[in-house]
Amino acid sequence: MTTTTSPRAARDTEPLAAGQPRPDGAPGHGPGPAPSSGAHPTHGETGATLTVVRRKHVGRWVTAAVLTFLAAQFLFSLATNPRYEWGVFAEYFFAPAVLSGLGLALLLTVLGTLLGFALGTVLAVLRLSPSPLLSAPAWAFVWFFRSVPLVVLILVFYNLGYLYPTLGLGTPFTTDYWLVEFQTTLTITAFAAALIGISLHEAAYASEIIRGGILSVDAGQLEASAALGLPASVRFFKIVLPQAARAILPNAFNLVIGLIKGTSVVFVVALPEIFYTVQVIYNRNGRVIPLLLVACVWYALITTLLSIAQYYVERRFARGTSRVLPPTPLQRVRSAVGRWWGSLASDQGATPPGPGGAGRAAAAALATETQGVTR
Amino acid sequence: MSAPALNQPAERAEARSGRRAGTGAEVVIDAVSKSYSGTQVLKDVSLTVGAGEVVTLIGPSGSGKSTLLRTVNHLETVDSGSVTVGGEYIGYALRGGALHELPEREVLRRRTRVGLVFQHFNLFPHLSAVQNIAIAPVSLKKLGKDEAEERARALLSRVGLEGHGDKFPRQLSGGQQQRVAIARALALEPEVLLFDEPTSALDPELVGEVLEVIREVAGDGTTLIIVTHEIGFAREVSDRIVFLDQGEIVEQGTPEQLLSHPTQQRTRDFVSRVL
Numbered sequence: 169m170t171t172t173t174s175p176r177a178a179r180d181t182e183p184l185a186a187g188q189p190r191p192d193g194a195p196g197h198g199p200g201p202a203p204s205s206g207a208h209p210t211h212g213e214t215g216a217t218l219t220v221v222r223r224k225h226v227g228r229w230v231t232a233a234v235l236t237f238l239a240a241q242f243l244f245s246l247a248t249n250p251r252y253e254w255g256v257f258a259e260y261f262f263a264p265a266v267l268s269g270l271g272l273a274l275l276l277t278v279l280g281t282l283l284g285f286a287l288g289t290v291l292a293v294l295r296l297s298p299s300p301l302l303s304a305p306a307w308a309f310v311w312f313f314r315s316v317p318l319v320v321l322i323l324v325f326y327n328l329g330y331l332y333p334t335l336g337l338g339t340p341f342t343t344d345y346w347l348v349e350f351q352t353t354l355t356i357t358a359f360a361a362a363l364i365g366i367s368l369h370e371a372a373y374a375s376e377i378i379r380g381g382i383l384s385v386d387a388g389q390l391e392a393s394a395a396l397g398l399p400a401s402v403r404f405f406k407i408v409l410p411q412a413a414r415a416i417l418p419n420a421f422n423l424v425i426g427l428i429k430g431t432s433v434v435f436v437v438a439l440p441e442i443f444y445t446v447q448v449i450y451n452r453n454g455r456v457i458p459l460l461l462v463a464c465v466w467y468a469l470i471t472t473l474l475s476i477a478q479y480y481v482e483r484r485f486a487r488g489t490s491r492v493l494p495p496t497p498l499q500r501v502r503s504a505v506g507r508w509w510g511s512l513a514s515d516q517g518a519t520p521p522g523p524g525g526a527g528r529a530a531a532a533a534l535a536t537e538t539q540g541v542t543r
Numbered sequence: 544m545s546a547p548a549l550n551q552p553a554e555r556a557e558a559r560s561g562r563r564a565g566t567g568a569e570v571v572i573d574a575v576s577k578s579y580s581g582t583q584v585l586k587d588v589s590l591t592v593g594a595g596e597v598v599t600l601i602g603p604s605g606s607g608k609s610t611l612l613r614t615v616n617h618l619e620t621v622d623s624g625s626v627t628v629g630g631e632y633i634g635y636a637l638r639g640g641a642l643h644e645l646p647e648r649e650v651l652r653r654r655t656r657v658g659l660v661f662q663h664f665n666l667f668p669h670l671s672a673v674q675n676i677a678i679a680p681v682s683l684k685k686l687g688k689d690e691a692e693e694r695a696r697a698l699l700s701r702v703g704l705e706g707h708g709d710k711f712p713r714q715l716s717g718g719q720q721q722r723v724a725i726a727r728a729l730a731l732e733p734e735v736l737l738f739d740e741p742t743s744a745l746d747p748e749l750v751g752e753v754l755e756v757i758r759e760v761a762g763d764g765t766t767l768i769i770v771t772h773e774i775g776f777a778r779e780v781s782d783r784i785v786f787l788d789q790g791e792i793v794e795q796g797t798p799e800q801l802l803s804h805p806t807q808q809r810t811r812d813f814v815s816r817v818l
């Protein structure tokens with residue numbers, strides 16, 4: 169049993185004996201071995217301890233062996249095939265042009281995500297309004313910006329000066345801007361055009377992701393909030409959104425990771441994003457493969473960082489969704505090391521190897537580990 | 544119980560030991576009708592619940608008990624008729640002989656006079672027990688955060704959950720969750736408390752602990768309207784039992800009158816089924 173569901177008052181006894189699988193599907197740690205009583209069924213009056221023989225999963229091992237072989241083969245070819253030209257790769261990986269291209273991609277991604285999700289949240293809320301006066305425009309926005317390709321959006325904003333040479337405020341339906349007036353081409357730079365296009369495009373997709381998340385929250389939560397008289401902002405930011413986040417986050421990270429690579433379209437307004445930069449370089453020197461690898465490895469690095477961030481952010485929002493959260497990979501490794509250490513120690517103490525010592529060590533490791541992860 | 548001797552709810556309230564008078568509000572439900580897409584769910588229902596009175600609503604499933612209860616705190620609007628709590632309309636202002644819908648902020652403020660406990664608890668799963676209880680007083684600026692959490696812990700011990708404040712709802716049993724939900728409803732010190740089948744989602748052995756808490760709340764002068772199928776509990780705790788069937792009040796009276804000597808055939812049939 170976990171140490172977190174501390175001893176209950178007698179009248180609160182659960183219809184659950186220690187070690188039974190939890191009905192709520194919480195990923196308990198198998199038959200939870202209570203360290204004192206021992207996890208192993210004792211056979212009646214004989215007192216002999218019965219050993220559990222684990223089922224052999226032959227298929228799993230064969231699959232794993234095949235996959236390992238294929239991966240090894242690929243890695244071997246990466247290392248030995250001269251056409252990958254790792255020297256060229258190394259030469260360009262930290263080249264200033266490549267790094268500034270990467271910086272631009274990251275900047276557009278960060279700003280596009282912030283603006284996109286902010287606007288997307290507003291759109292999602294409008295879209296869920298019972299009044300068609302609000303939901304219809306939000307629907308139309310999403311329809312429009314999901315219909316138009318991002319490239320076209322960016323081009324249109326960049327060339328807005330062709331359609332509307334000046335922008336401003338003045339008499340409606342005329343170009344008599346007697347209040348304020350801008351030269352469109354001066355106001356909208358290539359970067360601004362790219363950022364506006366990306367933000368509007370992202371907002372349309374983000375709004376659907378957020379709307380899906382909001383819809384996934386049980387209606388009883390809103391009823392309870394309303395019954396308590398919670399103001400609308402508290403209902404949204406403290407009750408609905410934290411619960412919707414569970415459904416929003418995986419899709420949101422998908423969108424962000426997609427956008428990192430998606431920003432390469434800004435080459436249409438001659439902005440040298442990383443992918444465009446390596447293309448320019450290999451068109452000059454003909455080293456196509458190593459330069460593509462430069463871009464890919466950078467993308468992979470950023471995706472890795474985002475994936476790790478995703479894991480921990482999702483975990484943060486999983487608070488309260490199950491009685492005990494499963495351990496993080498890091499905690500798993502630590503507990504495995506503890507288990508291994510424990511079995512070494514018990515081997516020396518002349519305890520027979522196997523479930524005896526190792527099981528107890530594992531139980532102890534799990535017990536310490538679950539203490540740390542209930543929040 | 545010597546119930547029949549006392550007719551006025553206030554008298555009975557005083558008669559019950561330890562009850563403080565004066566913290567509850569009167570609820571007046573006047574000729575309320577409500578339809579959902581053509582079917583009439585409430586038919587011209589009128590019911591007055593005195594300040595501090597404990598009234599139980601019983602009736603078959605689908606008879607409109609929940610709907611009636613939810614009209615009291617304006618979670619459900621009515622098609623005609625009106626509901627007042629302590630003389631105040633929750634959702635409207637009476638001006639020039641017409642009911643004008645109030646802005647949401649004002650509705651929310653008035654609604655805090657009424658607490659509601661749900662069948663399925665509806666606790667906020669991502670907040671600890673203390674946070675569940677403290678969120679309303681804090682966000683409505685009635686108490687500071689520290690003060691609210693301190694009071695939340697006090698309320699938790701009042702419902703017998705001392706030391707469980709930092710647990711999340713899923714780490715508590717059903718009976719414990721419902722007790723947290725009652726503490727949450729009590730946090731705003733409502734004048735009226737509504738219970739919608741508070742024990743129907745619980746395992747039988749957990750029902751008692753929740754009823755115990757409601758019994759305790761019933762003793763402190765708050766007006767209580769309880770929908771329940773626990774007839775034994777209703778008999779013990781109520782000043783009055785109201786029998787609802789097909790959206791109408793068929794019969795009402797003291798527990799003794801309604802359960803032991805019903806005058807209507809429909810009441811008799813229902814009572815004999817559930818007793």
Ligand SMILES: Nc1ncnc2c1ncn2[C@@H]1O[C@H](COP(=O)(O)OP(=O)(O)O)[C@@H](O)[C@H]1O
Pocket residue numbers: 579580584602603604605606607608609610611
């Ligand atoms: N939102 C709704 N839309 C349509 N019908 C509803 C809705 N809510 C309740 N009803 C109907 O109203 C009737 C009364 O419901 P309810 O008040 O929940 O009954 P009870 O609580 O007595 O079981 C039922 O027939 C139910 O189907």
Ligand SMILES: [Mg+2]
Pocket residue numbers: 608609610739740
């Ligand atoms: Mg109901």
